[in-house]
Amino acid sequence: MTPLVRSELIVNDAARLLADLGRGEGRQSFLVTGCVGGEGATTLAIALARAARKLNGAKALLIDADLATSDLTRLAGSVDKSGLRQLRDKPDLYPQAVVQVGSDLDILPAGxxxxxxxxxxxAAGVLETMMxxxxxxxxxxxxxxxxxxRSADTGLLMTVxxxxxxxxxxDVTRMDHLSSRLAEIANGRAHAVAVLRNRAGRRPFSAGP
Structure with missing residues (x-):
C-alpha cells in the first residue's frame, strides 16, 4: 500500500487543502497537474482522495486521466482492466470500471x-457525461x-x-515554467484554485509558488 500514499503527513496536508477548497461549496471536480512533470501531482491526487474520507467521510473518485503514462493505473495494479479509454460509447457505465483499493480509494483506471x-x-462529450x-x-x-x-491532453481536460x-x-520548477503554466491555464479559460509547492521545508506540500 505504500505506493498509494500511506503517509499520514501528506494526507493531513491534503485534508487542510481540501477543507479550504470545499468551504461553502457543493460537489466539486478538480484537475491535478504539474508544471513539467515529476513534481508530485499524482501523489497529491491520491492524498486528496484519501483525505476526503478522513476529513468528513465524503466519497471521492480518483480518475487516471493521464493516458500517456498511466502511473496511477500501474500503482493500482489495473493496467489490463477496462477504464477511461473504454467509455467512448458508454460513459454512464463508468461504475463497472471503478477499482476499490483498500477502504478509502475508488479509482477509475486509464483503461x-x-x-x-x-x-x-x-469531442464526444464522454467526460462531461461521466463527470x-x-x-x-x-x-x-x-x-x-x-x-x-507536456501533453495536449491536459489542455483538452481543462475545457471539461x-x-x-x-x-x-x-528547486525543480523554475519561475518561468510556473508563469507559462499559469498563463496556459488562464488562456484555456480555466482557473488555478491552488498552487502548491512540494518539498518546501519540512512539509510535503505547502501553499504558494
Missing amino acids: SRPGAGMSELV SAALREYRYVFWDTHALG VPSVILVTES
Missing part, C-alpha cells in the same frame, strides 16, 4: 489499450493528469474540468 484517446473522449454521473455519487472527483506543457490544482516542486 487497457487500444481504446479511445483524450481528443475523442472530449455529471460521478458527481451524483461522489462529493469530489479528482482527475490525475499529465503535466501541462476548469478548476486546476497546480503542483510545483522546490
